Amino acid sequence: MPMHTATTAAPTTATTPPAGRPWWRLTWADLSLIPLVAGVVLFVRAYAAGAPLWGDEQMIARNIRDRGFLDLGGALDYNQSAPLGWLWAQHAVTTILGTDEYALRLLPLLAALGTLVLAWLIGRRWLGPVGAVVLVSFVATSAAAIRYAAEVKQYSGDLFWTMLLLGATMLLLERARPTVRQYVLWWSLAALACLFSMGAMLATPVFAAVLVGAAWLRSGWRSALRAALPFLVWLAVFVVHYLVSLRYVVGSEYMATFWGGRGYPPPGASLGETVTWSLGRLRLLAGDPLGLVPPDQGSRYLAAVTRVFWLLAGLGCLAAARRSRPFGALLAGVVLFAYVLAFAEVVPLYMRMAIWILPAVWVAVGFAADAGAELAVAAARGARRTWRGALALAGGAAAVVLVFALLGPLAVARTGPLPAGDFDERATVRWLAAEHRPGDVTLVLSLSRHAVGWYADHELQPRREPVAAPPPPGTACAGRDLRAIVDGFQRVLVYGALKDGQPATTGAQVRADLAGMGTVVADRSQGSKWLAMVVELRPAGEWAPVTGCYR
Template sequence: MPYWPVAGALVAVGAGLRVWHWAYGRGLWGDELYVAHNLRERGFVDLLYPLAYSQSAPPGWLWLERFALAVSGPGEQSLRLVPLLFGLALLPLVAYLGYRLLPKVAALAALLLVAVSPFLISYSNQVKQYSAEAFWVTLLVGVGILVHRSAHRLRYLVFWGAATAGATMSALAIPVSAVLATILVVGLVVDRAAGAARWREMARFAVPAPLWLGVVAAVYVWNLRPTRNDTALRDYWLRKQVYPYRDLTDLPATFDWLHSTYKSLAVVPFALWAPALFLVLLVVGAVVCWRRSGWLTVAMLLTPLAIGLGAGALGQYPMTERLALYCVPSCLLLSAFAVSPPTGQIVLGWSRLTAGAALVGVVLVPQVVTDIRAAADPQRAYKQGGGANLADYRGALRYLSEQWREGDLVLATPVSWNGQSYYGPPADGYVRLAEAGACPGETASGLLSGRSRVWVFQATDWDEDDNAEINARLGQGGALSERSFVGARVVRVDLTDGAAAGAGLCLVSPPRSAAVR
């Protein structure tokens, strides 16, 4: 079977799926909007400081995004160009690594699974760094394996150069680089054939490391440490019960956490209908890889997954959903060893090949089905969690802009500010329910006084109970009507009694950048 023509066709399919969603230009949803606000409000230097709104992204990736915004403006396709390019670059990278590491059939199986992976496609089209994480981690794993196999005199410089560049573009590239370097050193130590020369090899390997250490120290101080100290983020992940809920010495609780974690990873980001397949493919692939390529290759391909699980067990990294996307390509490369052509007994070998192909087929079918549905309706593509990532505030805000007339009052709820202030029109104020019947500052009554028509923009992916109560209280002062959109609602109130409508509603200061009219 000719490898590169088939691989080229698979790369084209994967690229086409990614470009299709990018060209569609879905509206920015909540997390994307938080990043977009930071990019629009800050220059290159300011992006080195901790981001607002409990967001975090590598400085190099932020600079690329800021450059795209400066060149092409704050539109959806401009902001998603960098994630798209990393998503596209991953495809030929996997094709090359598969060619170097795997038999042809297995390499094509890995490339196929990466090409049609629903969440690799999805996050190649979101203003988040996860496609860059997947690319850089996969690149580093591949470079580590190839450096071990190579005798080129510049191989160590290549490894540390890739690790240094990756540290600026991917937070996960830092621990992955450290573990890969440790594995390479262990490989030199246990390599008896190297003899006394192995110590010279270790010295040569260590010479470029200080540059990487310097960049990592700077990234940690300016970028990673503030994120680790963000209490809002930590509380959020604790509420989602991502970390072990008891001490690791409680073995039943620890096994329960591992079981729930692997099941959640099988669904997102691996997109498997049967979670057991995730473990079966990984174990079978690891066994075959060990026999064909040795322990070091297995260790390096498992490094991203092991780091995520270890950091999750220690409560340091939320190994879940999109934050685990970085380990998908390396795990798929390892799993592809399950369909390696037979090398031993003919009957046993072909039985293994057939079983492995069946497993890959079972994995492939639901992913292709998901891709077809997503391509047919990109707006509803790849729903996660409660579906917040499906929201498109543009329709609601466009409608509000068209209906607004001079003298109308525009209000928004605090959780709606990111969409409202990014797409407009400007709000006259932000309102929330009074706590214990009182407002710490100004009430909404004064702002409503003398108005005949009020508009309220509400994001409906959060705080729907509060939204309903706000609408009920506004309706006390006049006739209320609602119009729903994808992830948003526009409420119109024709006031007859502004004081009654404002009862129990507080005016609150908008977040930074959400200036009122």
């Protein structure tokens, strides 16, 4: 039996624009332009804030600034990773526009805005007014989308390219008999996405499997072969990308250690523990990257929201399958494949490493909202006096109310004031650089070395990174005396974040030892978390003995 496509499965309604209607003509689904505009405001607002770069941004930005196009291949410094195409694009932008925060974050902002536009296009083509508004609203109020629209990271690109490839796949699935040229174009788009987005690369096997499977069911193995052969275009790009860049990420011990314990199942887990872990992922994903928990809401709220949201996502996959079976497989397949990758310990199912599943999940919830609205309208029109009609009306209305109950707190939370940073590293490092003069040495705690390396790389030289390394009881210090580190200098500039663990110990020890060697002449430290001061040293003969042992 031939498979029905999205264009033949249902008569023309407000959900599906009539054949022959120009794409630029407004439909009721274009009510989603309202949340689209709101999303643009939220994304641009976060970008315009111009916040200082934080640690991860500083590390990837140093790679972009300090390397050429060819050098961006290979293993990046500071345990960073990003698709080669994204790195090249970022390097090109900074070469033209400079390396301030606005230039570095321009591409992430454009990718976030592009994701909004793609959500609107998908909504107006395949969803009705309610579904389209829900889909675009989720993108517009997404904590991940807003955050990464204003960060020097590739994750807004993951949302954009995955959403683009999802829409292109749905478009191709609509066609009764796609041509070889259309399949070649699709695989070429997937290859381009592979260069710019790890997330799109992970989603490509799911999209390709559904395309080839639909072709097989529709017209037999020859049609499936026609859909699969252009895979060679994608494979060629992937192999080059892997050899030049990706193999250093896949084989990274740091990535396996840092993310593996957070995003992979517990080693040696029993069946019950594995099931518990799998269900627990849904709650973690609801918190991050889905960001379904507004500020000041506790774990009980998160637990309730998680159940509602993933129930709606599952129902949305069924609603999409009712419209077109490949659509349902497409949306559900992304989430299931994410679990497969986590169980295989290839890609962690955790935080931003799972951001690539969001477009499929958002579209699924849009289908669920649309189905609920259509059910309610049909029941209200044709079966008002029957108990089945009343039940259908109540169920459809409940689905719509649940979706908007989720969206309401999110919209309010995202439109509130931007959270203030704990400390302005940009201003403080530049203040320290202005204080620097010949004869000074800079001591930087390790957690802040990238802030100094980014904002004042040349100005704060020479510099050292002392780490307190107390010897075991009863043994002599095998490290260096702080006096040997600062001997020959007139002043010491000290900067660094004081967090839990050894860096905090180092900061306290440095402060205590320098107090016996000189006088603080300038201080912009902040509480017990940040150290920023200038110490003028006394003659070496007047130094008190130091108690710290450093390496």
